[in-house]
Amino acid sequence: MRKVLIIAGFDPSGGAGIVLDTKVVRALGEFAASTITCLTVQTTERVYDAKTIDPDFFEYQLQKIIEDIEPDSVKIGLLGSEEIARSVLRNIRRYNLKNIVCDPVLKSTSGFEFGKDKFVEFLKSEFLKVCSVITPNKTEAEVIFDMKIENFGEDILNSIQQKMNKMGIKSCVLKGGHVDGHLAEDVLITQTEIYRVSAKKKGSTDNIHGTGCAFSSAFATFLAKGYNMYDALKQTKDFVSNLIHNSIKIGKGRLVLNP
Numbered sequence: 001m002r003k004v005l006i007i008a009g010f011d012p013s014g015g016a017g018i019v020l021d022t023k024v025v026r027a028l029g030e031f032a033a034s035t036i037t038c039l040t041v042q043t044t045e046r047v048y049d050a051k052t053i054d055p056d057f058f059e060y061q062l063q064k065i066i067e068d069i070e071p072d073s074v075k076i077g078l079l080g081s082e083e084i085a086r087s088v089l090r091n092i093r094r095y096n097l098k099n100i101v102c103d104p105v106l107k108s109t110s111g112f113e114f115g116k117d118k119f120v121e122f123l124k125s126e127f128l129k130v131c132s133v134i135t136p137n138k139t140e141a142e143v144i145f146d147m148k149i150e151n152f153g154e155d156i157l158n159s160i161q162q163k164m165n166k167m168g169i170k171s172c173v174l175k176g177g178h179v180d181g182h183l184a185e186d187v188l189i190t191q192t193e194i195y196r197v198s199a200k201k202k203g204s205t206d207n208i209h210g211t212g213c214a215f216s217s218a219f220a221t222f223l224a225k226g227y228n229m230y231d232a233l234k235q236t237k238d239f240v241s242n243l244i245h246n247s248i249k250i251g252k253g254r255l256v257l258n259p
Contacts, residue, residue, distance in 0.1 A: 002030040002224035003069050005097075006217065007062070007088060008077030009038035009050070009105075015256035016042075016210035021075055021217035027259035028221045028239070033069050035062045038080035044209055045253030052080040059087040066095050073099035073224035075217045076131070082119045085127050092130050099223040102131040103216035104140050129168035133188075133229060135216045137175055152176065152187050152196070161189050171229055175215065184241070188233050195230050197237055208247050209254040215240050 004025045011017035018034045025032035037058060041048040053061075074097050079085045092100060104123060124144060128134055134144075142149050145163045149156060152174065164172060176185040185198040218239050222232035247255040 002072045002221070004030055004032050004217070004220050004224050005065065005069070005071035005074045006032055006034040006077070007037060007074060007079075008034070008213070009040055009080060010036050011040055011042045011210075013043050013209070013251060013256070015044055015250075015254075016213045017077060020210045020213050020257065020259075021077065023259040024214050024217040025221050028218065028225075030221050030224060031069075032217075033065055033071065035065055037084050038078050043253060044251035044256060050078075050080060052084055055081070055083040055087055058084055059091070062087065062091055063094075066091065066097070071097065071224075073101065073220040075220035076100065076102040077213055077216065078105040079119075082122050085119065085122060089127055089130060098132070099220065100131045100133075101216050101220040101223065102128065102134045103212050104128070104134055104136050104144065105212070106140050106143060124167060129170070131170065132223070133171040133173060133219070134169060135173045135175065135212070135219060137212055141172075141174055149174070152185060157187060157189060157194050161191070161194065164189060165191050173219070173233060175212070184237075186233060186237055188230060190229070195233070197233055207254050208244060209256045211240065211244065211257070214243055214257050214259070 006018050006021040008021055009017045011019060018036060022032040022034060036053055038050050038052045040050045076088065120143060136144055138149055145160050147159065170191065172189045174187045185196055188195040215236060218236040219232055222235045227235060243257040243259060246258065248258050250256055
């Protein structure tokens with residue numbers, strides 16, 4: 001059994017964060033361990049507040065679990081602060097961790113901001129370059145690459161690829177669920193290649209909670225299984241599309257995924 005380490009925040013509704021990530025990894029037949037970065041006051045309707053874990057306690061937690069389980073891949077979600085991010089970066093390097101999938105959570109769908117300017121600049125200048133792949137949504141990609149992304153035209157994708165090379169980012173998956181069009185197209189951009197994976201949209205994801213978390217945790221799981229980056233993307237897209245199609249209503253707000 002492959003081991004996936006989840007580094008993310010806690011959503012008490014169970015619709016996102018570590019709870020959902022763990023469900024996804026288990027649904028795909030592998031083992032999930034986790035370290036909590038941040039506690040949130042959150043429902044299916046919105047994020048009300050967030051509080052990061054004490055950085056020293058977090059690092060102690062992280063080091064002990066890495067030394068014990070020796071993960072095959074790592075999914076990084078909500079970090080919450082520059083101190084937590086620096087701790088993760090130190091330990092990625094210390095333990096030479098592989099197959100690192102980063103979902104750069106900067107703002108919730110309801111508008112709650114998890115990262116300030118200094119934190120975002122640290123991600124862009126130092127953190128993201130150690131990751132195997134990043135999986136931003138449209139808004140996050142626009143912040144990271146400092147550009148508008150209205151579509152996935154060749155000029156835009158080539159510009160992103162050039163920016164990635166300058167920033168040292170190895171691979172990026174642009175998720176097309178929030179980009180206009182009848183296709184739900186995801187694009188894998190490496191430092192030398194651009195790959196498109198398309199499927200017909202099964203409806204809007206705007207009213208579904210946790211799709212970004214599920215996508216990145218599934219991607220990390222397929223990398224742990226030994227898939228290459230392109231095949232991991234195809235498998236992840238199929239898996240998450242089915243989750244979206246079968247999402248359920250459990251609270252007063254958005255639908256949730258049910259792996």
